[in-house]
Amino acid sequence: MRVRIEARAAVPGWLPWLTPILSLVCTLLAAALLFTALGKPPGQTLRAIFLAPLLSTQGLSELALKASPLLLIAVGLAAGFRAGVWNIGAEGQLIMGAVAGGGVALATYGSTSAWVLPAMVLAGVAGGMAWAAVPALLRTRFGVNEILVSLMLSYVAGLFLSWLVLGPWKDPDGMNFPQSRMFDDAALLPKLVEGTRLDIGILVALAVAGVASFVLRRTVTGLQIRTVGEAPAAARYAGFSENGTVWATLLVSGGLAGLAGVFEVAGPIGQLIPKLTPGYGFTAIVVAFLGRLQPIGIVLAAGVVALSYIGGDNAQVELGLPNAAVGLVQALLLFFLLASDVLLRFRVRVRA
Amino acid sequence: MPPRIELRGIGKRFGDVVANVDIDLAVQPGEIHALLGENGAGKSTLVKMMVGLLRPDAGTIAWDGRVVAIDGPHAARALGIGMVHQHFSLFERLTVLENVALGLDGQNASAALATRIRDVSAAYRLPLDPDRPVFSLSVGERQLIEIVRCLLQSPRLLIMDEPTSVLTPQEAELLFAVVRRVAASGCAVLYISHKLQEIRALCDRATVLRAGRVVGACAPARETPASLARLMIGTAPETPRRRSAPAGAVRLETARLELPAATLHGTALRAVSLQVRAGEILGIAGVAGNGQSELFAALSGERLATWPGAVTIDGRAVGTLGPAARRRMGLCTVPEERNGHAAAPGFSLSENAMLTGRARLGLSRLGVLRRHAAGAFARRVIAAFGVRSAGEDAAAGSLSGGNLQKFVVGREVLQSPDVLVVAQPTWGVDAGAAAVIHAALFDLAASGAAVLVISQDLDELRLISDRLMVIAGGVLTEAGVPDAVSTERIGLMMAGVREAAHASAD
Numbered sequence: 001m002r003v004r005i006e007a008r009a010a011v012p013g014w015l016p017w018l019t020p021i022l023s024l025v026c027t028l029l030a031a032a033l034l035f036t037a038l039g040k041p042p043g044q045t046l047r048a049i050f051l052a053p054l055l056s057t058q059g060l061s062e063l064a065l066k067a068s069p070l071l072l073i074a075v076g077l078a079a080g081f082r083a084g085v086w087n088i089g090a091e092g093q094l095i096m097g098a099v100a101g102g103g104v105a106l107a108t109y110g111s112t113s114a115w116v117l118p119a120m121v122l123a124g125v126a127g128g129m130a131w132a133a134v135p136a137l138l139r140t141r142f143g144v145n146e147i148l149v150s151l152m153l154s155y156v157a158g159l160f161l162s163w164l165v166l167g168p169w170k171d172p173d174g175m176n177f178p179q180s181r182m183f184d185d186a187a188l189l190p191k192l193v194e195g196t197r198l199d200i201g202i203l204v205a206l207a208v209a210g211v212a213s214f215v216l217r218r219t220v221t222g223l224q225i226r227t228v229g230e231a232p233a234a235a236r237y238a239g240f241s242e243n244g245t246v247w248a249t250l251l252v253s254g255g256l257a258g259l260a261g262v263f264e265v266a267g268p269i270g271q272l273i274p275k276l277t278p279g280y281g282f283t284a285i286v287v288a289f290l291g292r293l294q295p296i297g298i299v300l301a302a303g304v305v306a307l308s309y310i311g312g313d314n315a316q317v318e319l320g321l322p323n324a325a326v327g328l329v330q331a332l333l334l335f336f337l338l339a340s341d342v343l344l345r346f347r348v349r350v351r352a
Numbered sequence: 353m354p355p356r357i358e359l360r361g362i363g364k365r366f367g368d369v370v371a372n373v374d375i376d377l378a379v380q381p382g383e384i385h386a387l388l389g390e391n392g393a394g395k396s397t398l399v400k401m402m403v404g405l406l407r408p409d410a411g412t413i414a415w416d417g418r419v420v421a422i423d424g425p426h427a428a429r430a431l432g433i434g435m436v437h438q439h440f441s442l443f444e445r446l447t448v449l450e451n452v453a454l455g456l457d458g459q460n461a462s463a464a465l466a467t468r469i470r471d472v473s474a475a476y477r478l479p480l481d482p483d484r485p486v487f488s489l490s491v492g493e494r495q496l497i498e499i500v501r502c503l504l505q506s507p508r509l510l511i512m513d514e515p516t517s518v519l520t521p522q523e524a525e526l527l528f529a530v531v532r533r534v535a536a537s538g539c540a541v542l543y544i545s546h547k548l549q550e551i552r553a554l555c556d557r558a559t560v561l562r563a564g565r566v567v568g569a570c571a572p573a574r575e576t577p578a579s580l581a582r583l584m585i586g587t588a589p590e591t592p593r594r595r596s597a598p599a600g601a602v603r604l605e606t607a608r609l610e611l612p613a614a615t616l617h618g619t620a621l622r623a624v625s626l627q628v629r630a631g632e633i634l635g636i637a638g639v640a641g642n643g644q645s646e647l648f649a650a651l652s653g654e655r656l657a658t659w660p661g662a663v664t665i666d667g668r669a670v671g672t673l674g675p676a677a678r679r680r681m682g683l684c685t686v687p688e689e690r691n692g693h694a695a696a697p698g699f700s701l702s703e704n705a706m707l708t709g710r711a712r713l714g715l716s717r718l719g720v721l722r723r724h725a726a727g728a729f730a731r732r733v734i735a736a737f738g739v740r741s742a743g744e745d746a747a748a749g750s751l752s753g754g755n756l757q758k759f760v761v762g763r764e765v766l767q768s769p770d771v772l773v774v775a776q777p778t779w780g781v782d783a784g785a786a787a788v789i790h791a792a793l794f795d796l797a798a799s800g801a802a803v804l805v806i807s808q809d810l811d812e813l814r815l816i817s818d819r820l821m822v823i824a825g826g827v828l829t830e831a832g833v834p835d836a837v838s839t840e841r842i843g844l845m846m847a848g849v850r851e852a853a854h855a856s857a858d
Contacts, residue, residue: 006367218720218721218723219716219719219720219721220710220716220719220720220721221719222721223703223706223707223721226696226699227696227699227707230696230697230698230699231692231693231695231696231697231698233689233692233693234692234693234694234695234696234707235696236654236675237652237654237675237685237687237693237694237707237708238675238676238707238708239653239674239675239676239677239679240676241674
């Protein structure tokens with residue numbers, strides 16, 4: 001019997017949707033082995049991670065709460081990735097969005113105006129855009145690699161936030177803890193389901209994914225983004241501006257990351273703290289690829305990754321699973337996804 | 353004496369695509385043997401098996417009468433098989449000597465090697481100085497480097513893949529003399545080409561491939577170009593006749609257009625002035641790399657001129673407008689490179705139709721793509737130009753080169769442009785499709801459009817142009833009416849000899 005790997009002439013349309021499922025199955029199997037080796041019952045552990053959160057209102061609402069920033073950010077990043085614009089700094093753009101939006105909340109402290117929240121949202125989007133404009137300017141003007149610039153600016157943003165909450169924006173009545181005041185009610189997102197932490201951010205995120213899907217597939221702008229990524233010379237020939245595309249995709253992904261940031265501080269957190277995110281800006285890169293850079297796929301991917309977060313917390317509490325093991329499960333998922341991509345370009349033939 | 357190389361029953365397939373079936377081919381020592389066939393006939397696959405880049409699925413290869421397995425480029429080299437490629441890869445900043453040394457295993461650019469290069473050059477009378485940097489050499493001289501590199505290894509079989517495609521007629525004559533001397537020394541030569549005239553002049557015998565099979569063997573000198581073409585194509589192509597239309601007003605004009613080279617070794621345009629009138633087909637001849645890509649980019653708007661009046665369409669200055677704005681003014685263009693430039697390979701044909709057709713054909717409304725209209729247009733192109741594809745949803749990259757060429761030419765022609773600029777309109781398409789494309793260009797000109805054709809195929813330009821110009825070193829010169837100017841004179845102009853241009857102006 002001979003096993004040969006051959007290049008595919010054409011990719012069947014269903015295949016790009018099958019490989020994520022295949023990689024999910026492989027992840028479950030490998031994770032089961034891992035848990036067995038750690039001396040945990042594999043069935044029960046997998047159930048705690050992947051099933052338990054789906055069985056309660058509390059679990060589902062937390063899932064949606066975690067999924068919405070991932071979804072917002074990943075949709076924006078995917079548009080850039082489709083155009084070959086590699087914004088790796090969504091984490092920083094999220095932070096600057098939170099800072100700008102939170103700044104509005106602190107400046108209007110005590111106000112009950114209905115305009116506080118919209119102003120925060122606008123400021124948050126603008127903050128994320130401004131932070132993404134730096135790599136856009138440097139790439140279009142001087143040809144500087146946007147990967148490095150956007151990534152490094154993330155650390156700048158993190159330190160800037162630390163300085164703010166340790167210094168000028170520290171809560172005067174906060175026992176010297178490094179955090180801002182709790183925001184007023186006027187600066188908080190309305191809750192979607194009473195008794196849970198879930199707010200309307202998830203609706204906005206889903207709407208953004210729907211709009212992005214339409215724009216990418218059905219509009220000239222989407223065609224432009226896809227052409228610049230797929231064949232830059234053809235894009236120039238078609239009259240699409242490469243610099244315009246770089247600007248547009250960086251501003252959109254930065255703005256959406258900023259929106260995710262302001263939703264975090266106006267939602268579940270309710271104030272500015274030094275560590276706003278468990279790495280949403282970076283995890284969203286995984287989510288974007290897991291969802292095949294398609295907004296609808298990203299909705300599913302954000303759900304799966306959020307599930308692994310919530311379920312991982314569950315397993316830590318219930319079964320004493322180490323935190324690192326949860327990280328490993330997420331890493332396995334990405335590993336198998338990238339590995340199964342080989343099947344997109346090659347097929348395996350077994351001959352007797 | 354056994355043949356130097358003899359292929360028996362060679363077959364090769366890639367997945368479902370059959371590239372070679374049951375090929376028999378024998379080349380004797382001292383013989384110049386032509387391998388003749390259209391693009392896609394299976395010539396490259398066959399040669400790759402001889403130089404060890406591919407393994408045959410069936411059949412045997414015998415070398416001097418003994419069956420051998422050529423299981424890698426090293427094995428081929430050890431036997432004495434040398435190859436001169438169509439597109440040669442040289443380091444422009446290095447000298448001839450250094451380039452030759454890089455191509456040989458375990459050789460330094462030593463004085464001894466320089467002496468051997470001089471000896472070989474003298475023996476075959478090649479005008480090549482080992483100490484000159486490559487960027488200072490002409491294309492013909494660069495090709496000699498590849499040949500010397502092969503000759504240094506004392507080849508017993510020399511394979512030449514379309515060696516004249518980048519040469520002027522004079523440079524080609526020089527090359528033929530070298531090839532004859534190589535053969536006279538006892539080396540077998542396999543000469544791959546689809547240029548019938550040069551095969552008749554140079555080759556002792558010919559093996560003709562069509563659709564992966566041997567369809568004939570002959571002595572080319574005893575055939576006519578028409579009989580060779582019939583063997584190669586299967587049927588004699590019908591040549592469309594040009595109806596000369598009286599030229600009207602100037603529709604496309606450049607005025608002392610200057611454009612710096614796009615890359616380090618590109619060619620800058622120098623004071624390029626041309627006019628194309630309504631109803632006229634202007635042909636621009638030239639050896640590849642003499643400013644054609646810069647001229648195309650300057651006309652299409654992919655690169656902008658420094659002042660608006662450098663390029664005008666119907667009297668409107670467009671020199672500083674981009675491709676989309678120029679398209680709205682009636683300009684359509686077909687670039688030379690199909691994959692990745694004229695078309696995005698991962699996109700469907702419908703989407704590729706939208707790339708250039710969205711303004712002129714109204715394929716978008718308020719920024720939203722009209723997919724049904726684009727699909728209908730793509731189907732029209734497919735039908736009118738006989739594009740073999742799985743339909744308008746097929747990815748452009750899944751089409752063969754010739755079929756994609758038909759699609760991109762058809763996509764622009766069917767937009768009924770006022771001005772059409774097309775580079776290499778029939779590159780890689782079969783004779784039947786070339787006739788369809790030529791007829792479409794004639795119809796377009798007859799309807800009052802101005803057509804500019806940039807091509808390296810002088811025979812094609814002579815056939816379709818009302819007027820010829822030649823580009824050499826970024827300078828464009830008038831050559832006149834095709835019937836009134838000799839190939840020799842055009843060849844000299846292509847080589848950049850200025851006197852020829854003056855002589856033709858007299």
